[in-house]
Amino acid sequence: MNDTIDNKQDHAGQKPGRQNLLDLDREGLENFFADTLGEKRYRAHQVMKWIHHRHVTDFAEMTDLGKVLRGKLEAHAEVRVPQIQFEKPSTDGTHKWLLGMDNSNAIETVFIPDKGRGTLCVSSQVGCALNCQFCSTATQGFNRNLSTAEIIGQVWVAAKHLGNVPHKQRKLTNVVMMGMGEPLMNFDNVVRAMSVMRDDLGYGLANKRVTLSTAGMVPMIDKLGEVSDVSLAVSLHAPNDELRSELVPLNKKYPIEELMAACERYARRKKGESITFEYTLMKGVNDQPMHARQLARLMRQFDNALQMKDAAKVNLIPFNPFPGTRYERSSEADIRAFQKSLLDAHVLTMVRRTRGDDIDAACGQLKGQVADRTRRQAEHRKRLGLQAGVSEVDNVAPGRVA
Numbered sequence: 001m002n003d004t005i006d007n008k009q010d011h012a013g014q015k016p017g018r019q020n021l022l023d024l025d026r027e028g029l030e031n032f033f034a035d036t037l038g039e040k041r042y043r044a045h046q047v048m049k050w051i052h053h054r055h056v057t058d059f060a061e062m063t064d065l066g067k068v069l070r071g072k073l074e075a076h077a078e079v080r081v082p083q084i085q086f087e088k089p090s091t092d093g094t095h096k097w098l099l100g101m102d103n104s105n106a107i108e109t110v111f112i113p114d115k116g117r118g119t120l121c122v123s124s125q126v127g128c129a130l131n132c133q134f135c136s137t138a139t140q141g142f143n144r145n146l147s148t149a150e151i152i153g154q155v156w157v158a159a160k161h162l163g164n165v166p167h168k169q170r171k172l173t174n175v176v177m178m179g180m181g182e183p184l185m186n187f188d189n190v191v192r193a194m195s196v197m198r199d200d201l202g203y204g205l206a207n208k209r210v211t212l213s214t215a216g217m218v219p220m221i222d223k224l225g226e227v228s229d230v231s232l233a234v235s236l237h238a239p240n241d242e243l244r245s246e247l248v249p250l251n252k253k254y255p256i257e258e259l260m261a262a263c264e265r266y267a268r269r270k271k272g273e274s275i276t277f278e279y280t281l282m283k284g285v286n287d288q289p290m291h292a293r294q295l296a297r298l299m300r301q302f303d304n305a306l307q308m309k310d311a312a313k314v315n316l317i318p319f320n321p322f323p324g325t326r327y328e329r330s331s332e333a334d335i336r337a338f339q340k341s342l343l344d345a346h347v348l349t350m351v352r353r354t355r356g357d358d359i360d361a362a363c364g365q366l367k368g369q370v371a372d373r374t375r376r377q378a379e380h381r382k383r384l385g386l387q388a389g390v391s392e393v394d395n396v397a398p399g400r401v402a
């Protein structure tokens with residue numbers, strides 16, 4: 001096996017000389033039609049519908065395109081979707097896919113149906129470099145960013161599967177960028193993929209129904225505000241810098257005050273839209289009454305700054321354990337008390353119900369197959385200005401689902 005050549009092909013997500021059309025949003029596809037194929041731009045629209053609405057990848061099956069155009073597409077383009085390596089339905093309707101991205105890497109995507117809505121949890125990177133202490137993805141280290149095709153390909157796979165499931169509840173209505181990886185560290189590809197999610201010729205999801213979750217990449221939150229209208233979720237997890245720096249090392253670079261200021265700027269741009277603050281509850285770590293009071297204060301400050309009720313929403317996530325973790329889930333009584341304390345302080349607070357935990361598909365449990373991570377992880381952390389990880393593991397852990 002010639003790894004070098006295979007990796008080159010796979011990493012670029014295309015065969016030499018052929019453009020993977022999944023890598024392009026509407027504008028990119030129109031340009032490709034005009035510039036490379038010498039075709040009218042609107043022809044690109046037909047192809048988008050074939051790919052995203054009808055899940056057709058073979059140009060020969062795109063019957064309303066002329067023969068000449070189909071020939072040109074076959075010569076210059078391809079539609080390359082992620083390969084399903086493994087899939088697993090949960091007893092609660094949740095469905096998880098392990099998708100092969102290349103010879104050595106795989107990522108996970110999870111569909112969660114719930115009363116009239118269906119949410120797909122999408123990954124943005126192979127592994128993650130941020131080393132959040134309570135997240136199982138962190139134990140795998142970081143390998144690489146996913147391409148646009150690999151990100152939108154996850155939606156393609158799920159939508160195709162759901163199209164074949166004759167059940168209303170199974171419709172895909174929401175996407176959350178809450179799978180593996182930090183989406184704001186793969187900015188261009190994530191933004192392009194989200195543009196296809198929202199495009200009527202793509203998956204037609206409203207802005208509000210596409211949510212990007214970040215651990216707090218402050219400059220990129222501002223950049224996102226300039227180019228996109230998606231909903232923003234911020235992984236806070238601690239109400240003070242000391243504790244947050246321990247749980248989310250990125251906090252050393254972008255502390256809470258700067259993070260909250262960036263959230264404020266984002267919310268101001270999207271007048272009337274709230275921001276969700278995620279808070280994973282860990283027994284004895286961040287779930288004490290003192291933490292609830294500090295968090296309530298932070299959230300009220302946010303509402304006051306924006307002069308808007310419920311500008312900040314809190315999403316409490318009971319910690320989902322994974323092998324080797326030193327944390328435990330808070331008790332039900334502590335979770336309720338934490339929520340009540342926030343509600344009493346007039347902070348809109350929900351508890352996220354755990355779904356799919358029988359198939360290790362719950363928040364923070366996602367694991368793919370991440371190869372060749374150690375060197376890249378070190379480089380990545382250096383670029384971020386973070387210290388080397390404290391939870392380095394020696395072996396490449398295969399996905400638990402495999």
Ligand code: SAH
Nearest residue numbers: 135181182213214215235278319320363364
């Ligand atoms: N990097 C992005 C997106 C990935 S994590 C971010 O940090 O937001 C998505 C969410 O999963 C985070 O909000 C985090 O709260 C949650 N999460 C991670 N590990 C978890 C765990 N073990 N239990 C519960 N939630 C977890």
